[in-house]
Amino acid sequence: MSTHQHGHGHGHHHGHGVPAADLDWDALAAHLEREADLRGAAVTEAAHWLAGLHEGEVRRALDVGSGPGVIAAMIAEVFPAAEVVAVDQSAALLERAEARSGGRLSVQRVDLPAEFAELGEEEADLIWSGNAVHHLGDQQAALTALARVLRPGGLLAVAESGLPPRYLPRDFGLGRPGFQARLDAVQEDGFAAMRAELPGAVEEVEDWAAMLERAGLTPSGTRTFLVEHRAPLARPVREYLHTQLDRRREQLAEHLAPEDRSTLDALLAEDAPTGILSRPDAFYLSAMTVHTARKA
Template sequence: MAAHSHTHAHSHDGIDWSSRLTALRQADELDGEAHRVVARRLVRALPDNPTVLDVGCGAGGMSVALVEALSARGGGTVVLVDGAPELLDVATGLARSAASYETDTSTTTVHIRPVLADLATERPADLAGPAQLVWASNVVHHLPDQRAAVLGLVDAVAPGGWLALAEGGLEGKFLPFDLGIGEPGLQDRLAAARAQWFVRMRENTEGAVRMAGGWNTALAEAGLVEVTAFSYLIDHPAPAKQAVRDWAVNRLQWHMEVAGDLLHPADRRTVSRLLDPHDSAFLGLRDDVFLLTANTVYVGRKP
């Protein structure tokens, strides 16, 4: 990949997010229904014509769900913030398509505003505050100082507005316990390797500060009240559609890229068979691949 495609914005965590576009879009497709339910739940409490800030919007999966939820209740503004131009372009295109659809009764107006920004150095409040809802999904854990990042998000919330932070949950599963090749229990060893990689990624992030405690504590300490949380499932049981198998192949590939060196050589051999389209064990053709994961959303109101 050419050097210029690495945006400065995501270099803190060492991940080239533009190269992850296909995988992000795949995941968004599979998470679509769950995202719509979450978006409706979050916008229900908002005043008319609110501003919603999608921080670290990625490929736009939740952006689209938020646009649809606002359309259904008369309109508003969705501000998309991301540091990778390729992702922001895709998210903006998808959000604009979703904003212009007509309901049976009327044409609702949702305004879309994209903002290219590096969240480690730029304050969300300066970019697009104050918003009645700030949504940030799996973005804070990539920033050097997570507590400072939460404070920055809270600054962007209008008084009486809400911050919804999607972080944590349960590690996704997609492999049966015994694949018929290699030692059973590969999924758990992949998860352990990924957890080790994550700790290493945080340690190697320049200026990284540890944040002890849970996300609810961080929200309360940042001055939010009525702090609660809910979790939602993404559940595509086996036998799953091809899109799930394709996602699983990409996911396993990504596990290898980031944490392959932390796996036992025997597991690495198993994985290379699972990723080989010419092998009888190829993951993309297995009927027993599935997707089951739980995401947690922490919510708090600004007094």
């Protein structure tokens, strides 16, 4: 699990559907790090908001589905007195988190949802989970399990939904205008199919405040944070978009109209002025929604 976005903040499991042994962990970690850096200002703003919501001292904070620990490190900056634990199922990504943080982060390898109980050996004052819950078949059960890990007065913050990224004008001179909206629609279908195939999948109306309440918590507010990088884009943001589009090509190509496949190929062309790596009109705009609730 990771903060990896997909559509409305929908992430993919670290290479969902790919055997762990076949994954290029270094490439994946680099991509997840770039993605978290991209959202850094929004995450830091969200963490300061959580600090204002939390009553009392945060001594222990968990980032559940932490990937390589970039966001856990941002949380540690905002809560300097806290022990911050990066929790993930990938030992390779947790190793990277530990190395990146110079020992500032603790790490815990947990297979979710099977090992939720292991999170509760020591209670937490704050739990952050970014685009991880939607990778678990029973999202309500996941929130209820996370709620159990909180100390009384503790806060659960779940970053889910939000808005899908936009990075090109509606008409950017390639193919038929509205390319990104059509890509979103295909992606939404892909996301629904991914959810349906998860072990123990339960269809859920994704009213996060109501779900947090059913988990035994008291909703304490929802806020949305803007992620904005203006044109012309810096090289790392362009490289992130290129990787994202390449993954879309791999996952969705057969579901796209031939014209949209051609547009996608033109955007992926590495040495062409039409490519996402070179275009002066490429930008990055998205929104991250954080739902919070408190344990009585």
